[in-house]
Amino acid sequence: MAYYGDLIFEKSVAGRKGYSLPTSEVEEYTLDSRFAREDAPELPEVSEFDVVRHYTNVSFKNHGIETGFYPLGSCTMKYNPKINLELSSSEKFTALHPYQPVETVQGILKIYYETQRMLSEISGMDTYSLNPFAGAHGELVGLMIMKAFHEHNNESNRTKVIVPDSAHGTNPASAKVAGFDVVEVRSNCEGDSCDGTINLEHLKEVLDEDVAGIMLTNPNTLGMFEKDILEVARLVHEAGGLLYYDGANLNPIMNVARPGDMGFDITHINLHKTFSTPHGGGGPGSGPVGVSKRLKPFLPAPIVRKAGDLYLIDGGAEESIGQISHFLGNMNVIVKAYAYLLSTGRRHLAEISRLSTLNANYVKESLKDDYELPVKENCKHEFVFDGLKDNDEVRAIDVAKRLLDFDMHPPTVYFPLLYGESMMVEPVENESKQTLDAFIETMKHIAKEARENPETLKQAPYHTPVRRLDEAGAARNPRVKFKDLL
Numbered sequence: 001m002a003y004y005g006d007l008i009f010e011k012s013v014a015g016r017k018g019y020s021l022p023t024s025e026v027e028e029y030t031l032d033s034r035f036a037r038e039d040a041p042e043l044p045e046v047s048e049f050d051v052v053r054h055y056t057n058v059s060f061k062n063h064g065i066e067t068g069f070y071p072l073g074s075c076t077m078k079y080n081p082k083i084n085l086e087l088s089s090s091e092k093f094t095a096l097h098p099y100q101p102v103e104t105v106q107g108i109l110k111i112y113y114e115t116q117r118m119l120s121e122i123s124g125m126d127t128y129s130l131n132p133f134a135g136a137h138g139e140l141v142g143l144m145i146m147k148a149f150h151e152h153n154n155e156s157n158r159t160k161v162i163v164p165d166s167a168h169g170t171n172p173a174s175a176k177v178a179g180f181d182v183v184e185v186r187s188n189c190e191g192d193s194c195d196g197t198i199n200l201e202h203l204k205e206v207l208d209e210d211v212a213g214i215m216l217t218n219p220n221t222l223g224m225f226e227k228d229i230l231e232v233a234r235l236v237h238e239a240g241g242l243l244y245y246d247g248a249n250l251n252p253i254m255n256v257a258r259p260g261d262m263g264f265d266i267t268h269i270n271l272h273k274t275f276s277t278p279h280g281g282g283g284p285g286s287g288p289v290g291v292s293k294r295l296k297p298f299l300p301a302p303i304v305r306k307a308g309d310l311y312l313i314d315g316g317a318e319e320s321i322g323q324i325s326h327f328l329g330n331m332n333v334i335v336k337a338y339a340y341l342l343s344t345g346r347r348h349l350a351e352i353s354r355l356s357t358l359n360a361n362y363v364k365e366s367l368k369d370d371y372e373l374p375v376k377e378n379c380k381h382e383f384v385f386d387g388l389k390d391n392d393e394v395r396a397i398d399v400a401k402r403l404l405d406f407d408m409h410p411p412t413v414y415f416p417l418l419y420g421e422s423m424m425v426e427p428v429e430n431e432s433k434q435t436l437d438a439f440i441e442t443m444k445h446i447a448k449e450a451r452e453n454p455e456t457l458k459q460a461p462y463h464t465p466v467r468r469l470d471e472a473g474a475a476r477n478p479r480v481k482f483k484d485l486l
């Protein structure tokens with residue numbers, strides 16, 4: 001219950017302050033009217049209690065990983081140690097200036113260099129650039145490298161990029177932005193159940209001398225490991241194309257299997273998904289791009305290099321695609337990834353991979369009698385249901401909304417587009433068996449409600465600060481200003 005208004009502006013009382021300063025010992029000075037504003041700034045006038053309570057309460061109106069389970073498939077809302085956040089906001093990093101002489105910033109350059117090395121080792125690539133700001137940005141950079149490579153070899157005719165029908169939307173979008181034509185390749189299906197793995201026969205059909213490359217994520221967006229990856233790599237390379245690895249699903253294969261060993265030539269890694277940066281609300285991110293040896297000259301500039309004992313900022317090779325971000329990328333995110341990698345260590349990275357896989361399979365097997373499971377095999381870190389079992393009335397959106405009443409974030413719904421009622425569940429490695437069991441129990445309870453009283457689900461949620469929203473309307477006609485609400 002709000003006792004005086006929901007917005008901080010409505011709590012405002014003229015003259016109320018949240019601070020008290022000692023009497024000034026400096027003589028008052030009146031600013032020349034040229035520099036003074038004409039109207040008061042309309043800031044809320046509130047006490048310290050008002051402001052702290054207001055924002056604390058507002059923070060609880062949203063669901064976050066600090067408040068409950070968050071199995072949002074494909075987005076990997078996993079454990080991000082708070083100590084890494086604290087570390088990366090240390091003045092030792094934030095007070096650095098990008099134009100300082102390199103001798104005075106050896107520490108941060110060492111962090112960059114060693115992060116480049118560790119990512120190379122984890123993914124089996126030769127070198128990384130840490131410059132891109134997100135996965136999608138990494139995709140664009142990777143495709144620009146692909147283009148530059150083919151142009152360098154006088155093969156500008158290679159204008160087609162192949163993406164599977166299960167791909168994340170950013171893949172075809174990036175290919176388009178980079179100036180390629182997108183060709184879709186079908187996944188393997190039995191009847192109407194498709195598992196998202198590449199159909200080799202169809203791949204052979206679409207491979208020709210105009211193909212620049214293929215974009216894949218492995219495991220794919222259905223959580224299935226691409227078992228024919230070596231054959232895919234052989235076919236694409238034989239046709240003169242390159243393989244691009246979308247690293248958003250690296251979580252279940254870290255130090256278990258390496259994209260480089262599978263035949264990938266270019267990769268991006270979403271540091272904000274796999275390596276310790278919380279990313280709700282769209283940022284901040286980092287999407288380092290790694291390449292095999294033959295593509296190294298095309299990497300964007302600048303890049304951190306080591307010469308003897310000195311770390312240097314290298315302007316890049318002559319073939320470089322150039323600069324794609326200001327300075328060296330998103331330092332704050334890179335520092336968190338570095339801290340995470342060092343504190344986790346090689347052996348435990350593999351353990352994270354195995355636990356994320358175990359947890360996903362545990363949840364999948366526990367719920368497959370209540371929810372339609374198109375792909376029955378073992379998954380990696382995530383899997384997809386296609387709605388409720390034998391129930392067309394209650395939809396994925398209804399299940400998602402009802403979960404909010406039980407203080408759990410819904411899975412990703414309506415992605416991937418292979419199924420009509422996709423619910424993509426990614427439990428992640430750090431959740432306890434008790435939390436997973438609570439989720440399973442809640443999902444079973446919702447399935448029972450769907451059978452016995454579907455109308456309950458159609459009206460959900462009941463216990464959230466707002467009920468079911470007009471989501472399309474909210475996106476098309478957003479009202480984001482205080483005055484608009486009045």
Ligand SMILES: *Cc1c(COP(=O)(O)O)cnc(C)c1O
Pocket residue numbers: 074075134135136137168170171217221246248249270285287
């Ligand atoms: C998240 C994701 C992307 C895009 O990454 P951003 O960092 O959000 O730009 C690409 N592909 C897959 C499979 C993803 O899950």
